[in-house]
Amino acid sequence: MQYYTERHRHTCGVDLHGRNLYLCVLDPDRKIVLHRRVDCDEEKVLRALAPYRVVGVECMFKWYWLADICDEHGIPFALGHALEMKAVHGRKSGNDRLDAERIARLLGSGMFPVGYVYPKKMRSSRDVMRRRSYLVNQRSSLITHIQITSLQYNLPELGKISKPKNREGIIEQFQDPAVRASVEADMAVIDILDVVIARLERVIIRAARGHDPVAFTLLKSVHGIGDIIGLTLLYEIHDINRFDSLGGYLSYCRLIKCTKTSDGKPKGTGKRKQGNQHLKWAFSEAAALFLRANPEGQKLHSRLLKKHCKAKALGILAAKLARSVYFMLHRNTPFDMERFVRA
DSSP states (O other): EEOOOOSSSEEEEEEEEEEEEEEEEOOOTTTTEEEEEEEOHHOOOOOOHTTTTTEEEEOOOTHHHHHHHHTTTTTTEEOOOOOGGGHHHHOOOOOHHHHHHHHHHHHHHHEEEEEEOHHHHHHHHHHHHHHHHHHHHHHHHHHHHHHHHHTTOOOOOOOTTSGGGGGGSSSOOOOSEEEHHHOOOOOHHHHHHHHHHHHHHHHHHHHHHOOOOHHHHHHHTTTTOOOHHHHHHHHHHGGGGGGGSSHHHHHTTTTTTOOEEETTEEEEOTTTOOOOHHHHHHHHHHHHHTTTOOHHHHHHHHHHHSSOOOHHHHHHHHHHHHHHHHHHHHTTTTOOOHHHHOO
16 A cells, blocks of 8 residues: 655645535644635635645545646645545544545645546546446346346256347247246347447547557457457556556455464455456456467466366466566566466
8 A cells, every 4th residue: 555655835635525525724733724615616626725735535436527627737636545544434423524634634644545546548448448347247147137037937048148149039938928028128238238338349449549559459469368358457557657566566456365464473364355356357357268279378277276276276377467467568578478387
């Protein structure tokens, strides 16, 4: 975890909400000089911040516009990592006024846990990619529901109905009118999602060519990484230099186990869910696809299976791929299969 350690004459904590925000500004002696609720209006916010020029805000869904305003006007902006801000969430009492003050005091103490302020240029494309992933998950759940319904009535196996050509004649297999109506609803939504997902993919691929085509090409040089996984990695990693170390990068990808110790004794594991779920999914999928039509990769996997179970072996392979991507992007070099298998 990284902390905001820069020093400023004044520090401003912001408790941000949907339609308004609460400001708390501290002077160099850490005394409150401003406590005010302000509407989410650019002119009003800039007028309130004009004498102080530094902002710290907890990460929530509406931080984009405030970060853009600060960037346009040269105001230092720190985005607080919500899960790590124990001083705000772990207190006995809380309200907007107290939360803004706690954020301001954290910002000035050097213990303000920061999240990554994703740049405006690629941020919207990343959000489109995440929306595509959500729609794909919804589509998969509908397909699963159709498969389960078929099993409930002991109908013949439907096969791989994710492809449109394999869905013909499925509805007619269900005799009960209510069941048929349910399956028809699923099929109708799946057909719509097929069109929407394909359209989003075209939009993202066009955007990627203008954002960072070199990094996208390097990512696709890895066996098993195609357009979708490559785009996910491109937009979720963004800039590999933002990670201080390989360990921090792997931890962010949720690919290594974090342990806690006290007096040399283990005290359990760290927060397993803290990190980027999209990178975890991308590298896990890449590890499975890496083994397809890849004899060298299969030999490596076989060696891992002699020491570990199947899930653990795939996890190690995913972490190994993530490590390779880290150095590929750092050194601006394509994937080297021989070196990967030998290392």
